[in-house]
Amino acid sequence: xxxxxxxxxxxxxxxxxxxxxxxxxxxxxxxxYWYRQILGQKVEFLVSFYNNEISEKSEIFDDQFSVERPxxxxxxxxxxxxxxxxxxxxxxxxxxxxTGGNEQFFGPGTRLTVL
Amino acid sequence: AQKVTQAQTEISVVEKEDVTLDCVYETRDTTYxxxxxxxxxxxxxxxxxxxxxxxxxxxxxxRYSWNFQKSTSSFNFTITASQVVDSAxxxxxxxxxxxxxxxxxxxxxxxxxxxxx
Numbered sequence: 001x002x003x004x005x006x007x008x009x010x011x012x013x014x015x016x017x018x019x020x021x022x023x024x025x026x027x028x029x030x031x032x033y034w035y036r037q038i039l040g041q042k043v044e045f046l047v048s049f050y051n052n053e054i055s056e057k058s059e060i061f062d063d064q065f066s067v068e069r070p071x072x073x074x075x076x077x078x079x080x081x082x083x084x085x086x087x088x089x090x091x092x093x094x095x096x097x098x099t100g101g102n103e104q105f106f107g108p109g110t111r112l113t114v115l
Numbered sequence: 116a117q118k119v120t121q122a123q124t125e126i127s128v129v130e131k132e133d134v135t136l137d138c139v140y141e142t143r144d145t146t147y148x149x150x151x152x153x154x155x156x157x158x159x160x161x162x163x164x165x166x167x168x169x170x171x172x173x174x175x176x177x178r179y180s181w182n183f184q185k186s187t188s189s190f191n192f193t194i195t196a197s198q199v200v201d202s203a204x205x206x207x208x209x210x211x212x213x214x215x216x217x218x219x220x221x222x223x224x225x226x227x228x229x230x231x232x
Contacts, residue, residue, distance in 0.1 A: 033219065043160070043206060043222040056217045091160060095218065103150060104220060106160040 002026045004107035006092050012113045013082055021077045021110045023092030031095040032075045033104060034067065036060070036088040043091065049075065082114045117142045119209050121223035128197055129231050135193045136226045138207030144168075149183065149190045150208040150220065160206070166190060197230045204228070 005024045013019050025032050034046040047057040049067055057065075066078045075094075079086055089111050093104040118141040128134045140149065151163040164174065166183050174181050178198075182191045194201055204227050208220040 031218070035220070042224045043208075043220070045219045045221070048217050048219050050217075056219060089158065093160075093220075102218075103162045103165045104218075105162060106152075108159045111158075 006107035023075045025094030029094035033093040035091045117221040119223035125227045127229045144211040154204040
């Protein structure tokens with residue numbers, strides 16, 4: 001069964017460093033998302049991506065964040081200068097080609113720890 | 116703006132008990148979609164079910180059942196004869212699409228279900 005994959009599973013970085021989180025969505029999906037979950041809290045929407053551009057972003061997704069689909073398979077989230085408060089689990093999700101509220105399938109997440 | 120409320124923060128039951136997880140949602144959109152996701156201790160988010168706003172038929176799938184009531188804006192989830200493996204955080208989520216192709220998910224805060232042997 002196709003699944004969303006994410007690498008790395010755990011990333012530890014120093015404050016101020018750049019990190020890139022990688023995702024490989026399900027191959028025939030067209031809509032891609034990043035969410036984050038601070039430990040013990042709810043899952044929050046960061047950004048959605050369709051047709052090679054951002055379709056919506058939350059207030060969390062400031063200028064330090066960017067997304068890219070560089071090669072038609074990978075979907076990346078970059079944080080340019082990490083802060084302590086960026087420590088969280090980051091989930092990538094993808095959604096199928098039909099219109100409508102199709103379920104989003106989530107990757108296993110990348111746990112980001114900023115020291 | 117959309118909002119999902121899961122009033123139950125934690126529920127603890129003994130194995131084989133039935134348990135219902137509550138979810139109340141708010142949206143001004145007439146077309147919307149509701150979801151339940153399960154997050155086991157390993158951390159991944161597992162899709163359980165989707166319901167469309169125009170389909171109020173309730174569903175049973177094995178030990179799981181869902182009760183969608185538009186009149187009370189509720190989408191509750193029941194596990195019958197709970198098992199230890201059901202222990203997880205359960206999230207209710209809502210998506211709408213006001214003129215775009217986004218369908219971002221708005222999650223509730225989750226309910227931690229602990230099933231004790």
